[in-house]
Amino acid sequence: MNYNILTYCIYLPIIAVIMVKVGWMFYTHGEIFLLHLYKQDESIVKPINNLLLTGYYLTNLGYAIITLAYWEKVNNITEMLSTLSEHLGIIIIGLAVLHYNNVLCLNYLVKTKTLNNKSK
Amino acid sequence: MENSKIIIGYLIYLPIVIILTIYVSKMLFKNGKYFMLDIFKGQEDIALATNKLFEIGFYLINIGWALLILKISYNSRHEMSSQTLIEILSMKIGGFSIYLGVMLFINLFFFFRGRRKSRQSFKKVTNTPIYNVREEQ
Numbered sequence A: 001m002n003y004n005i006l007t008y009c010i011y012l013p014i015i016a017v018i019m020v021k022v023g024w025m026f027y028t029h030g031e032i033f034l035l036h037l038y039k040q041d042e043s044i045v046k047p048i049n050n051l052l053l054t055g056y057y058l059t060n061l062g063y064a065i066i067t068l069a070y071w072e073k074v075n076n077i078t079e080m081l082s083t084l085s086e087h088l089g090i091i092i093i094g095l096a097v098l099h100y101n102n103v104l105c106l107n108y109l110v111k112t113k114t115l116n117n118k119s120k
Numbered sequence B: 001m002e003n004s005k006i007i008i009g010y011l012i013y014l015p016i017v018i019i020l021t022i023y024v025s026k027m028l029f030k031n032g033k034y035f036m037l038d039i040f041k042g043q044e045d046i047a048l049a050t051n052k053l054f055e056i057g058f059y060l061i062n063i064g065w066a067l068l069i070l071k072i073s074y075n076s077r078h079e080m081s082s083q084t085l086i087e088i089l090s091m092k093i094g095g096f097s098i099y100l101g102v103m104l105f106i107n108l109f110f111f112f113r114g115r116r117k118s119r120q121s122f123k124k125v126t127n128t129p130i131y132n133v134r135e136e137q
Helices: A003-037 A042-070 A077-119 B004-039 B044-068 B082-125 B129-136
Strands: none
Touching (some): A003 A042, A003 A077, A042 A077, B044 B082
16 A cells, blocks of 8 residues: 555545536536527436536546546655645646536527527 | 456456446437437337447447457566556546547437437428427427
8 A cells, every 4th residue: 555546545536526516516507508498398408418417427537537547656645645636626627617618608509599589 | 376466457447347338328328219209200119229229339339449448468577566557447447438428429419410400301391380389489
């Protein structure tokens, strides 16, 4: 049991909890936007939302797991903390960027939709 | 027993990958059924059959690929440490998971495309009153 394995054991639960929580929040709150876009058509929104959630989990957790393969060598506790915070920070900032991008896209789509409906 | 770590690696890798594939394809095609019903306009037998065929294809491609990338090659004189094993496994499982996610999105894209195409042809051929009512909502 060296420091690297200990770091992995701390890193994986933290990142899993963050990703599952964030994904679940996107799932519940994004459904309202999708309902708006698909004219309240519940039967098609539910499957789309489920599939998007699954895809999100697969790609993000896959990326989080793959970073283990490129982890630098950890020698003591201070190094462990610094590398841990660095890797967690990269992933969380990436999530934030993706999230803002998504919100902007959704906002744009909803706006064009309402404009089109008004002009009809 | 110099290869025992590699065998442990295989024994961890295989169940994870196969369960992941089965779960994802169950999820994908349980939800894909609604798309198919939409595309084939309620002809249930054709929609379900197409869905099943897609599902079989998905299984074959993904499990085949998972088995193809199974091999762990480790050429070093030292015995493999458990840290190296964890790193190699994370590489393989993480990579496979991302690949599966991309496949899922490609499938979703095909569903959307089929749905849009079928709607367009529907609009051109028969402009029924029922469709207009749905459009105005």
